[in-house]
Amino acid sequence: MTGHDLYLLSPELSMAGLATILVVLDLFLGRKDLLAWVAVLGLLLPLGFAISLWVGLDRDGTGQMAGLFDTLSVDKFSLFFKFLFIGTTAAVVLTSTDYVKRLGRLQGEYYALILFSATGMMLLASTTELITIYIALELTALPVAALAAFMRDSRSSESGMKFLILSAISSAVLLYGMVWVYGYTGTTNLEEIARRIGDVGLRGDQPFGGYALLLGVVLMIAGFGFKIASVPFQMWAPDVYEGAPTPVTAFLSVASKAAGFAILLRIFYVAFPWEAMSLEWSAIFAILAVASMTLGNLVAIPQRNIKRMLAYSTIAHAGYLLVGLAAATSRASEGNLLGGPTGILFYLGGYAVTNMAAFGAVIAISNKTGSDRIEDFAGMARRAPLLAAVLTLALVSLTGVPPTVGFMVKLNIFGAAVDSGLTWLAIAGALNSVISAYYYVRVVKVMYLSPPAAEERVPSPLPMTVAVTVAMAGVAFFGVYPAPLLDFARTAAATLRIALIF
């Protein structure tokens, strides 16, 4: 390991260091409410390192910097996700303050676990080698299992337990898939895998050019499908989302999902780029996309608990995001080469601000009313005008109605599908968006039209107000002027092209 390797890992290392400091600080610090601010300000450190790496990439013009025995690559693609994770983590920390106050002890540990999980995600976005991917994935998942069980009541424990066991199962499936790929190619390095598959040659009469690859790829899709909560690997999501502390749910639904898509894009664009293969895997993703969005949206309709509803909503959004992976078939035309990945990154950015706004408002309201039931949001427009407005805007954005960012990202990702000749998929996505309006708008209706159960105002603590206001501003700003975020996503996605040239 050289100094340069340390520099490449600096965002992750500083994030992990920050987590350790928080645990230690918790022992000495009398005012526990300062922990959240320490965590948020401390995040400026990994942010600074990430910015410095980005600037370095621009200056050198190299596109990517490989390090640590070629197991990881710092490029704009991974840095995009690092920015996303840092931002999401900051929002989760800010929205957690009220929750954490009720814990009494273990406050430092709570924040530390979030930061450790985020460290895993940042690492995951950079890795280019199967074993490291697996390690990073476990680092991402294990703290989340502990976090899900953090409340130590029966539902929270159940939630943590379920997540742990199903996570283990899916890891096993994933590892098994990796074994097949390793067995076929003899390497765990992603670029090397692609090269060796090319050397061996793809057999036209077998799916994926070989049965071994079929097994490997499908099992890996199943493993990552768990991570992103895609049908039929989504069953854990509603139970875990409902039982876990709501900020953890937000973290799962935004950061964890983004991490899953980061590594899916990396693996499939770098290791399996051959046209004969990509036609096959994009077909699988197309099917999973339709299944996820349809099931997520339909089952969300009868839900009475807002966290469960949002759980199904995130399943549906996993479906919309998978459209971007399905839209890989247009590689014939140079201009659209990266329409799908760009769409996914753009979508993830827009989805992150939207969902953080939604969860922030839900957390603030539920903390006060002590209920997650949708009917208890009645009359919130009068009891908490700001939070109700934020939640409304977020739900409108999740539906995909202009002038919110949710519209822009959907437009972009469905557009990528159309460019890839998948018009039917875009139509399915649009129809699903209509269905989703049914349950999203119902919450708005309850908040604005139903009479409030109590007249008491619902206050919003300062860190929460900061987080939701920033998120809401993002939803509105990128809804009207998406160009900066889209350009960012496009630049980041362009990295994947580098891997394609050979």
Place this chain on the structure above:
Amino acid sequence: MISEIAVWLVFFLPLASFVAIAFVIRPFLNGYAVTAGYVSILAIATSLALSVWALGTVAHEHTSVEFAPHRWLTIGTLEISLGVTLDSLTAVMLLVVTSVSLMVQVYSTGYMKGDPGYARYYAYLSLFTASMLGLVLASSLVQLFVFWELVGLCSYLLIGFWYHKPSAAAAAKKAFIVTRIGDFGLLLALLYLFFNQDKFPAGLNALNISDINDAALGVLGSNVVTWIAVGIFAGAVGKSAQFPLHTWLPDAMEGPTPVSALIHAATMVAAGVFLVARFFPLFEASTTAMNAVAVIGGVTAIFAATMGLVQHDIKRVLAYSTVSQLGYMMLALGVGAYGAAIFHLFTHAFFKALLFLGSGSVSHAAGGTFDMRYMGGLRKVMPWTYVTFLVGSLSLAGLFPLAGFWSKDEILAHAWGAEGAVSQVVFWLALVSVFLTAFYMFRALFMTFEGDFKGGAAKDPKADAHGHHGEMHPHESPWPMVAPLVLLGLAAAAVGFIANPITDLGVVPIHWLTTFLSEGAAHETVEFNVGVATISSAIALAGIVLAYTIYGVRRPAISPEAMGRWFRPVHTLFYRKYYFDELYEGVLVRGVFYRGVAQALDWADKSIVDGVVRMVDRLGRNTGRAMGQLQNGQLQGYGLAISVGVLLIFGVYLLFR
């Protein structure tokens, strides 16, 4: 040289004023509503200063100032961008909009004093002005369309400002709906361009206004150009109240009078003429479109003037006069007199704003009525208003050497000199309109200011006099209202000769404005035509003299009543506005739409659409519940689902491939 920020600020300052008033002053400082006026005036005054700077830059550089557009959205291969254009047309329009708006806003501090909606009023005015400025600055058609609709929305809000009055609410609705019909044409043109980027050569953007104009000649087929131009013109017809979508403008008088001045002089109706001017190269590429513009303009000019002859309401006279004058501008554009059209828009803005503000001042004195039959004799009590109103009327009638004379003559000379039968026809239409204009304007002037005072609002059964019962004592208006009148009066008198002189003035070169506007294009300026000018002046004088003999003397040889009796059928036709309201509302809306189309759609909506919705609803909820059953909380089941899912994918591949 002007920076891009400064140009954007012209638009952003009134917008910021709107935000400040609507979201800060009105909710939190409503006790200090009067500050709303100052904020708004400060913003628009700064915009005016920046506009002067912008005009100076463009005039000095002798070329339009180009700013690179900012990419907003990319859809497929089509890039939609936002940007500002600063060419001579924009620069002139900026000056007109900001200066008239400033005058109107100063005037309103007096006129709207004490109104409970004072802050709201200024919020709307700021937004209205900002929208119009945004429209004028827009470099892409999408951007233009957004502001176009915002202008429409603001006019709706302001016409219906006193929304508790049913007639105001109805007028606002009418203005909104009728202009919407024209907007549909504009939207169709926009959509056509949106979907046809591939018809444009590389480097030209289908939604960029200057690119559309560039592509109009030669690149696009002539049919395509004609249809786009007709669609755009439809939008202009609605907004500029041209025949046959003119019906909303007279009703729009329900708004506060300063708003009428703004709508008629600088914002809203001028937008239509501006739109055609903005796309002038496109129109020029299609003879059909040009002829349509000329004919509609000419017909509107004479048609509106005839209705103006018989109105009792002073604001309605002015409203028909606006419609008629807008017809002039359109016909000028139609015969290719681009510079003359904008010149007329320029002079018209000043004298029409003046006349409207003057009518507001008159009504203020008469206790709130606008009915000229209850006025009279106001000359002695309100000398300032009288003199300025007289200047405005003379200017509108087109008498030497006032502003209206120069611009109107420029249009007539162009129509006279232009080729083709259409130009000849519209020339005669315009010439007859000159007579009518002079007549109705001086009829209004004499009825209002001469003779004896006839009681004002106290006598008018329709006026909701604010407790003004009994004897009325008319008086001159306060200085915030008189000062803008005087300034506008000076402009209405002099601006024509100074901006576009027929001889070289030294500081101002010959034909400065029209030359400036035509910069870079091949529209030649027409020499001042003494013959046409003499004839049109003689005709205008004849109109004034006729008005005097009927309305100006105490015992007229021909009384107005006798005139009405002799020409009863015609009089009734004019007074009932050619029955267009009846045709639209009675026959088209009630007959065709309510009884025919609407009923059919109602049935389809209730049975088919609702039926489908209910079915989807039931299906969705039941499916959702059924699938939710699988979610039974049992971990084994979840693990099983993963395995089954993997096996399913394998199965599909092995069996069906």
